[in-house]
Amino acid sequence: MEIYRDSHDRALTDYPRPSVAVDTAVLTVPPGGELSALLVRAGAGVGTGTGTGTGTAWRLPGTFLHEGELLADAVLRSLRTKAGVSGLSPRQLHVFDDPARDNRGWVLSVAHLDVVPWPSLTIDESLAKVVPVADAGALPYGHNDILDQAVATLRTRYAAAPDPAGLLEHPFTLRQLQHLHETVAGEPLMRDSFRRAMEPQLAATGELAAGTVGKPARLFSGA
Amino acid sequence: MEIYRDSHDRALTDYPRPSVAVDTAVLTVPPGGELSALLVRAGAGVGTGTGTGTGTAWRLPGTFLHEGELLADAVLRSLRTKAGVSGLSPRQLHVFDDPARDNRGWVLSVAHLDVVPWPSLTIDESLAKVVPVADAGALPYGHNDILDQAVATLRTRYAAAPDPAGLLEHPFTLRQLQHLHETVAGEPLMRDSFRRAMEPQLAATGELAAGTVGKPARLFSGA
DNA sequence: CAAATAGTGTCTTTTAGACACTATTCG
DNA sequence: CGAATAGTGTCTAAAAGACACTATTTG
Structure with missing residues (x-):
């Protein structure tokens, strides 16, 4: 592989690199129910923005990007692992880049939206729950913003x-x-x-x- | 700093991490002119997707994210360095994550849009040029897609x-x-x-x- | 048959497009 | 004055909202 150098004569690999994670707002509509989101327990050691771990906090599912992995594949992997969900098509929403977001270090998080038909959403209830977005409460690390943006995106799509x-x-x-x-x-x-x-x-x-x-x-x- | 470990007992720092870059579609409207974009010469050794460097190719300006830097700041830095542009507000468009995009290794690129009033855009003509988006021609590494998305976003904003x-x-x-x-x-x-x-x-x-x-x-x- | 829901027709209100007419400036 | 552009009024066509009426099912 060819090595390029920048104006300070540093090779690409000399730069510090951030960890990259994905966090996903999984939206669904239960039969006869409201627009709902998938939440998982915070503090499980996987995902970004875990924080100090109150134990009772909930968050959007997420994971770290593995080497050479596509972001969409990381999203699908995180959902498969946590909720038994498959056959989806995640969409990027926004990159959260505040260096102080995560106390484990420099972590960029790429927020995603994934809309899942209710029958495809079989979750492990010890790890996750599905709640109406109106009842999601306060989520850590800007996850409420992700949820808001996810809902807005979904509404735009259904308007068309x-x-x-x-x-x-x-x-x-x-x-x-x-x-x-x-x-x-x-x-x-x-x-x-x-x-x-x-x-x-x-x-x-x-x-x-x-x-x-x-x-x-x-x-x-x-x- | 607290160290979290994942299900394979690997600490955060044990994971390979991608380089992260920003590439920006800078759009402007010259007096009496068409909707135009800022292009820089490819092969200067800075930015992503430089490729093998034909010498005559043009690309969108970009740079690698520095440690602890915000994406928007990296965008502003890359524009300041290359075009003497200041006082802008970049917006994220999309993350390009194809692991084979860049021959220098694993590089994620966060595409941005930055709209600049013509009077604020003073460029170094030996490094950059402003051309109507219709005349941009074929750009390397999906930069045409960024341009398309940037134009679409701008049109949406001006419709409102x-x-x-x-x-x-x-x-x-x-x-x-x-x-x-x-x-x-x-x-x-x-x-x-x-x-x-x-x-x-x-x-x-x-x-x-x-x-x-x-x-x-x-x-x-x-x- | 009564209640409930689907499908259709039509009237009104609102909005968008077209166009005409007046007002005011420069050369 | 004539060409050019700004501002306003109004007519028409299309779209959205409101509502009534008929059709067909279940209980």
């Missing part, structure tokens, strides 16, 4: 497409889709406008929902 | 506010503001709609522009 994160099982009715959007947005939506906005983006299966009160709704298969 | 990056000198007329918006958006905007959207967000100084052809326009002072 019917179900970009695949939170709904197919097929679904317009009512189910609207309920999901209201849960994500955190506010009620108008039936007429929602219909007008969504119907052109959906493909009807030709089937009808059965077993419900009222006129059976048409089923859609997503995009 | 009159002059979020302070590209216009105060006071300004509505026509000047519209011209700026058209330059940023890359397409003509309608006079009526633009007026309706912007006027409520502006504060008139009470003064009028002088020395121009036509009825003198009211001057505004921004937010």
Whole structure:
């Protein structure tokens, strides 16, 4: 490998390097529930921003980046290890770079968002829990900021497409889709406008929902 | 400092760590010109993704993160060193984490956007140049992607506010503001709609522009 | 049948686009 | 004065909101 030197004649490897970690806001919507996030117990010795460890604190799952590993793979690894979650697509949100953030040294943390359909989220309840984002409380090390940014990103995504994160099982009715959007947005939506906005983006299966009160709704298969 | 150990009983400092760099899309609008970006010569030995150095290649300015330094400070340092630019506010765009990106080793690069008013951009022409983004050509190491994302971010910001990056000198007329918006958006905007959207967000100084052809326009002072 | 929900039609309000007309300056 | 630009009013078209009415199911 070629060695480049900078203006002070130092090779690349002569520079001190930060540890790099990932912290992830895992968002989901339980059936009939609110927009929720996955939290893990702080102080387990894995992840960033562990702090002095009160023992009862919760935090977003995270881990250190391994050599040559992609950030997205580190996110998936941390979730697999802690929550048995698989098949996801993490997105970067922001890099937290305050040198004093972590008392173990110089650690950069790349915050991520990962949206997980409820059925894919099987957690070890001794290590993790899923709580409505409104009830997350105060999290250490700026994790509330990550959560806020994650929710904002999710809302932006759902404002533009019917179900970009695949939170709904197919097929679904317009009512189910609207309920999901209201849960994500955190506010009620108008039936007429929602219909007008969504119907052109959906493909009807030709089937009808059965077993419900009222006129059976048409089923859609997503995009 | 307390030492935490992970599940393999390795202390934090035992992990291999990546070098971290910043690469910045510096955008500006020259008077009467197009939306433009700052490029520097590749192969100077500073920054990431230098490659084998053809000698004629151009790239976005970048540098390695120094110990304990904030990413934004590294961006400002790299711009100060290379272009005499000061007084800016870099924003993170994305972390490039392909382990094979840089032939000098494992380097993460945090892409940034920095929007600079033309008068603040005094460059050393032997090291750097400012070219319309449309004429940037093929840049190495995904820098075109950074540029695209930077332009998209800038457009989003200007769709929401009159002059979020302070590209216009105060006071300004509505026509000047519209011209700026058209330059940023890359397409003509309608006079009526633009007026309706912007006027409520502006504060008139009470003064009028002088020395121009036509009825003198009211001057505004921004937010 | 009553209650509940789906689907459709239509009216109103709001917003965006188009355009016309007046006002004021420079050359 | 004529060309150029600013500012305002108004007409029209499109989009969003509101609401009524019909259709079809469960209990």
